[in-house]
Amino acid sequence: MHTTKAITRRVIYFTRDPSPTLLAQFQGRDWDVEIFRSVREVRQALQDGSLTGGLVDLTSVFEPKQAAEFEACLAMPNVGWVAMAAAAQLDDPTTRRLVRDYCFDYVTLPGTDARIVDTVGHASGMISLGEPFFIDASTAEGDMIGSCEAMHALFRRIRKVAVSDAPVFVSGESGTGKELTAAAIHARSPRRNAPFVAINCGAIPPHLLQSELFGYERGAFTGANQRKVGRVETANGGTLFLDEIGDLPFESQASLLRFLQGNTIDRLGGTGSINVDVRIISATHVNMEAAIEDGRFRADLYHRLCVLRIDEPPLRARDKDIELLALHTLDRYRKDASRRLYGFSPDAITAMHRYDWPGNVRELINRVRRAIVMSEGRTITADDLELSDFVAITPVTLAQARETAERQAIELALLRHRGRPGDAARELSVSRATLYRMLTAYGMREVDDGESRD
Incomplete structure (x- = not known):
């Protein structure tokens, strides 16, 4: 057998x-x-x-x-x-x-x-x-993860623009992952095997921007002891990511526009132009339309940069992804814990969904990493995340909710009709006797005694 x-x-x-x-x-x-x-x-x-x-x-x-x-x-x-x-x-x-x-x-x-x-x-x-966190390929694009419709739409957009060589402009709040989007576009593009070079335009002083972007020859200025290849030339054949382009000083914008118009650069101290082949992706948290209107950003440069546009969704619009991202962060950094952690407590999950996340994904990662280190229990709590204010709410029964809504409707009707119960009752589609009973029940009996009752 x-x-x-x-x-x-x-x-x-x-x-x-x-x-x-x-x-x-x-x-x-x-x-x-x-x-x-x-x-x-x-x-x-x-x-x-x-x-x-x-x-x-x-x-x-x-x-x-x-x-x-x-x-x-x-x-x-x-x-x-x-x-x-x-x-x-x-x-x-x-x-x-x-x-x-x-x-x-x-x-x-x-x-x-x-x-x-x-x-x-x-x-x-x-x-x-509680096996290690696993990212389903359908919920990921490069290093980004998300299962909500907003992220699926973003992933579809990334795949579409990746096959083109046109400039891409990524707009979104700070901390939403704009550089990850740029990297994902590069990874899916025909240029994927060439360099991806990122530049924080807001972090380079105006007097150094020319040399950082375009490089210089030996002897171009005091201290230039050898030739330096600029960041643009380093990205030749690949992708140049101009992060925080909205913070680029106005006086530096003309140099960048000249490069975009001719695809050539001039090293400081050089004698000739150098052809450069790069795909431009730029990103910012700045409202560019307002910046152009205020004279802080050149309209012609913006239109050169924004041929294809991607809008990065904020974390508060990605409710389904909040717990997913928190678990992913916990799995990635759990080795920093002083004890074994078994995930997030119910109050932590509740608080994360109620919080607005002004710092977006970057803030979530920072809060979870801090909680991993500071937690003293077996699970991460709302207090560990410093979100305890977003947990406690007073339980409300259906009867309490109904009473609150009825009180508000009666108060507004009486206000609109200058305290006349008859007119208020007609607006509320109840009899005057019913309205009087509700006023008495809710302790709101302050109406004109001269009104006759039904």
């Missing part, structure tokens, strides 16, 4: 003195047990990132002087650790902290083999529920 063998599960057994009866108990339940005797062996075995249960025998492998090395081992996110410890060990503050911060559970020795195996099985199951 043919039988199907059960799927073998993996467990890391970190001990210098393995128990034969415990091994037999694991094997009897189809666990594949791997025994390791040092932190180094464990870390080497887990470098592939595979998920596994872990059993650490603190009575045989832990020494207080190796606490830092031991902590780094237990912090590996792909293992669900269970600790075995003697009762006396758990009185030690260092041991207690390691167990509390990095283990799913612990067993005080002596304990039954069956209970130990059950506990490891539970930890293994829990770690499989």
